[in-house]
Amino acid sequence: MLPKLDVDQMVSFLVGLLNTHSPTGDTDRAMVFIQQAFADVFPNLEMTMSPKGLLTGTLPGKHHDKPRALTAHTDTLGAMVQHVKENGRLQITQLGGWSWTSVEGEGVTIYATSGKQYRGTILPTTASIHAHTGKARNAIRDHTNMEVRIDAHTESDCETKELGIRVGDIIAFDPRVEVGSEGYIRSRHLDDKAGVATIFGALLAIQEAGLQPQQDTVIHISNYEEVGHGAATGFPDNLHDLISIDMAVVAPNQTSNEHAVTICAKDSAGPYHLGLRREL
Template sequence: MNIDMSYVKDFMLKILSVPSPAGDTDVSINMLDEEFKKFGVTTVKTKKKALIATIEGEDNENQKMISAHIDTLGAIVREIKPNGRLKIVQIGGFAWSSVEGENVTIKTIKGKEFTGTILPDKASIHVHSDVVRETLRTDDNMEVRIDEFVKTKEDVLNIGINVGDFVYFEPRTVVTKEGFIKSRHLDDKACVAAIFGLVKYLKDNNIKPKYTTHFYINNYEELGHGIAIVPEKVKEHLALDIGTVADHQTSEETKVTICAKDSRTPYDFEFRKKLVDICEKNDIDYVVDVHYRYGSDASIAATNGFDVNFACAGPGVDATHHYERTHISSIENNVKLLVKYITE
């Protein structure tokens, strides 16, 4: 199976470079819409501005849906402090320690952008001594230092920053010579790139899927309310989301992870077995794992009452919701699974 991994990698780097925290994903959604159209794939947008692309298959009665999410972690300005620093509130779930020292961009409602850095309010060990080491990072003591000459709340308001403005984390994407990809927001842009690797493979090889397949690009997964529509004839929903690489987990950075259970629900046993069988039949490196503090598009849709069978798979990613890392081979194994899933 000749997957164009150069394209997959380059497209992943492209979408990683475009900020898309949940609630501010229009630019990225439009970029994906244009990419689908380059391949001649029909798209529609939902009222919540998610994107659904459809490739017609030989079997139009037993349709499949593959989802991934373009929205990421981020923050919103909660308060402008009297000293000209910003208090922020999280978009999605992460530890403040995971973004301490990160460079950010503040985007105002009028489209102006300013840079800054996330720091605790007592950051210098020269000044605050062991308080810096011992203080728990919380919503109340983390702040953004703006890279402008601002020392008061009025100074900040005067340059155009206000409560409600979005804060983007710098992704710091690096590809190593060994094929590791380090970046924020691999969750879930690595999976979005895998979908486009599948689409390109189908078009390059003039392959029509066995089943009509919908690709649902979700824009609110990190907040738990993404999937709003499942086309009527869809029988199976496969969510693409990251496998959690850590001690006591089976996920690996070079393999595709098939999820047996997350924090909401077990996934359907027969559907999971089908994915395992595809991997074993086609020599696709995989593991089965259980994810603890985790939910996917599929489990959220299932618990919201959509009557469709559901499963979850994705590349193994280390340090999820922190500064993440995966390997290009994991994404390739994911694409191979997708190809076989919709063509056999």
């Protein structure tokens, strides 16, 4: 019988993590949050941070010959300042893959080179319904006609640069976390902070039940998944099984379900390990 999950504590951890910005390339805040949260709860699991910022730790098992690993990532989609425009607003480039229409009107935090943080909004350059035709307002959104309006008095590139904002500064989207009365959680970046939270919850359940894994189990929290190499390093050479905890695509022609665990058979790059998949 599986041990009981402490859902309240798991959700509390998740909400704290969701509210900690971590666009890919700027994840230190979230990784420190995770490291401290694990240290507070799991005395037998020391999570160490690599120079590149990923976290790993090993939960001792009854056996040591076939170590296993669980991995999830805490980096999220975001944006970066590509150009400071003459009107003082910011042209941005994507961090990770997202649709421009999904961020129209979104509140953001700009992490300036100066060390300050500024609020802003992602808007189309044709946002005014009174000044632009329907054709202009309905143009396909891309980096050429979307910009960040900064919540600061700036009307020129020089004034924006005086704020300490530079090309390359990271921009984080508002997560807008809501925990509903029916138990549903509405938020950006559940991919894959919900995955990190499920690992936290599973470890907590094992600890509270006084159980020990059959094999040494590596806990691996990566911070570069959104750019394609999140779990590319940080595992022992004799690792036997690796399971990635991440979101599952829920769409037509997918055998997936938002109310259940999905075991992924393949992605665009090819199939996953057949033996482990069938074992699961």
